Amino acid sequence: MKGCPVLSQLIWCVVLLLALLPISASARQEKKTAPQVIVKGRVACLDESGQRLNADQDDSPTSSVYELLTAAGQRFHFSSEDLLLPIFTEARVRQMELQITALLHEKSVLELEKVQAVKDGRLYDIYYFCRVCNITAYAPGPCPCCYARLEFMETPAP
Numbered sequence: 001m002k003g004c005p006v007l008s009q010l011i012w013c014v015v016l017l018l019a020l021l022p023i024s025a026s027a028r029q030e031k032k033t034a035p036q037v038i039v040k041g042r043v044a045c046l047d048e049s050g051q052r053l054n055a056d057q058d059d060s061p062t063s064s065v066y067e068l069l070t071a072a073g074q075r076f077h078f079s080s081e082d083l084l085l086p087i088f089t090e091a092r093v094r095q096m097e098l099q100i101t102a103l104l105h106e107k108s109v110l111e112l113e114k115v116q117a118v119k120d121g122r123l124y125d126i127y128y129f130c131r132v133c134n135i136t137a138y139a140p141g142p143c144p145c146c147y148a149r150l151e152f153m154e155t156p157a158p
């Protein structure tokens with residue numbers, strides 16, 4: 001007597017599923033291995049030779065490479081594709097003591113999650129804002145909606 005083909009197929013499926021499950025679970029974990037860190041320090045723009053420019057100097061338009069230097073002397077870098085990176089464009093942000101929440105990747109590269117300013121021990125959210133359109137942005141420049149100049153905002157962090 002032959003075994004029921006449907007039943008044997010079902011068993012096959014279960015076996016396959018069990019074999020695949022641990023792989024997909026570990027693959028999902030691997031994506032999350034970058035630990036979240038909170039670091040304080042000052043960000044500077046680097047020139048072509050990797051030297052930190054003064055905070056009041058404008059970025060060289062050809063290279064916007066930034067580096068975070070902590071009070072303890074640790075240095076961190078950022079991916080050039082980081083969507084929050086334009087927050088460092090203006091000198092006023094680079095003159096502030098910053099608290100950065102980020103995911104730490106290998107070679108001390110930070111993936112920005114939040115950039116805040118520290119003033120007199122208090123934490124401030126910093127961003128650009130258009131009052132007319134109620135639009136928040138991380139980069140200075142014209143409002144994408146009404147083209148008015150975005151306003152730099154510092155609000156006490158909740």
Ligand SMILES: [Zn+2]
Binds near residue numbers: 130133134145
């Ligand atoms: Zn606007």
